[in-house]
Amino acid sequence: xTTSPPRRPIAPAAAAVVCLAALTVTGCATTVPGTAxxxxxxxxxxxxxxxxxxxxxxxxxxxxxxxxxxxxxxIGSPALETGAVDTKLSELEAGDHYTPPECLSTMLWGQTDTxxxxxxxxxxxxTYKDPGPKGAHAVAQMIVLFPDPVAxxxxxxxxxDQWRACTGRQVTETRSDGLTPPNWTIGxxxxxxxxxxxxxRPDDSKRWACARFMAAKSNAVVDGLMCSYDIADRPxxxxxxILAKIAD
Numbered sequence: 001x002t003t004s005p006p007r008r009p010i011a012p013a014a015a016a017v018v019c020l021a022a023l024t025v026t027g028c029a030t031t032v033p034g035t036a037x038x039x040x041x042x043x044x045x046x047x048x049x050x051x052x053x054x055x056x057x058x059x060x061x062x063x064x065x066x067x068x069x070x071x072x073x074x075i076g077s078p079a080l081e082t083g084a085v086d087t088k089l090s091e092l093e094a095g096d097h098y099t100p101p102e103c104l105s106t107m108l109w110g111q112t113d114t115x116x117x118x119x120x121x122x123x124x125x126x127t128y129k130d131p132g133p134k135g136a137h138a139v140a141q142m143i144v145l146f147p148d149p150v151a152x153x154x155x156x157x158x159x160x161d162q163w164r165a166c167t168g169r170q171v172t173e174t175r176s177d178g179l180t181p182p183n184w185t186i187g188x189x190x191x192x193x194x195x196x197x198x199x200x201r202p203d204d205s206k207r208w209a210c211a212r213f214m215a216a217k218s219n220a221v222v223d224g225l226m227c228s229y230d231i232a233d234r235p236x237x238x239x240x241x242i243l244a245k246i247a248d
Contacts, residue, residue, distance in 0.1 A: 053247050056220045061124035061143050064220075064245045066238060071128050074237050075228070077137040083127035086142060089115055095176025103166040105159050106186050106200055106212060107173065109223045110142040114162075118155045121145045125223075139226045141238060146219045156196065156216040159223075163189045163198045163212065171200070184210075195239040199231060211235040217246045 056064070072080045089112045098104045105114040110125055125142030129135050146152040166186045173181045182202035189198045195215045202208060210227040213235035222242045226235050 053218060055148070056143075056145055056218050056246060058122040058124070058145060061122065061145070064143055064242060065124070065126050065141050066241055068128060070241070071139060071141075071238070074234060074241065075128075075137050075139060075226070076230070076234075077130055079130050079135075080128045080137055080139075081131055083129050083138075085127075086110060086123065086125035089120065089123045089144070093176050095174075097174040099172045099174070100166075100169070102162065103169060103171045103186065105162045106166050106198060107171055107184065109140050109212065109225045110144065114159060115144065115155065118158065119147060119151050120155070121147060137226075137228050139224065139238065141222070141224045141242065143242065144221045144223055146221065149216075149219050152216040152219050152221050155221050156214055159214060160189060160191075160196045163196075167198075170203075192233075192236055193240070194243060195236045197235050213239045215239045215243055217243050220246055 066074065068080065068082055072078050089110050090108070091112045092098075098107055104111060108114075110123055122145040123142060125140060127138070127140045129138040144155070146155060163186070167188055169186050171184045171186060173184070175181065182204045184200045184202055187199040187201065189196060194217065195213060197211055197213045199209050199211045201210075207229045208227070209231055210225060211231050211234075213222070213224050213226070215222045222239050224235070224238060226238065228234070
């Protein structure tokens with residue numbers, strides 16, 4: 001009778017191999033002396049928490065606008081003078097009309113009708129102009145506040161959509177003071193970085209033009225107008241100079 005040779009005990013090294021293979025299916029309960037078979041979990045360092053940027057307040061608005069000396073440099077007009085200050089959104093004078101009415105925002109900045117339903121909370125604006133009735137430069141800057149950044153972005157998107165819908169159209173202005181302004185042709189809407197601009201031109205002039213500009217940052221919307229014989233990229237410079245004062 002032939003007997004099978006006795007089984008040899010599995011060496012420690014072989015046991016480790018068997019154990020490693022078993023781990024892929026059911027785990028392994030065999031422990032080899034002097035060998036660690038469990039790894040301590042490595043914990044990731046906690047992500048640093050970023051403090052939310054404070055929202056812009058109404059009290060801060062006057063300091064965020066561009067002062068006269070800086071605006072004189074940006075516009076290229078040392079003769080520029082301080083004009084009116086607005087402490088709220090404006091409404092049209094009785095008897096003033098713009099046709100078509102849906103293009104009002106292409107003509108005027110900071111209008112109550114333009115911001116209707118957008119939940120604006122505060123506004124502050126400042127105008128500058130060259131002296132005399134036929135000054136070569138005029139600029140208006142306003143900051144409109146909202147409850148949060150989402151509302152501010154929504155406002156700029158809606159107003160930009162209004163501008164796009166009016167591109168190529170003529171806007172007629174009827175004034176209660178008896179003046180008869182020219183018709184204006186609305187130009188293309190241009191997005192450069194955070195700033196949206198649109199240039200409109202009067203029918204009776206090939207050089208004089210006005211540019212609307214707008215941008216959002218935090219809970220604030222920059223809303224402005226610049227008129228000049230040489231607009232170039234100055235509306236964007238004005239808007240960006242204001243944005244740079246608003247905390248990131």
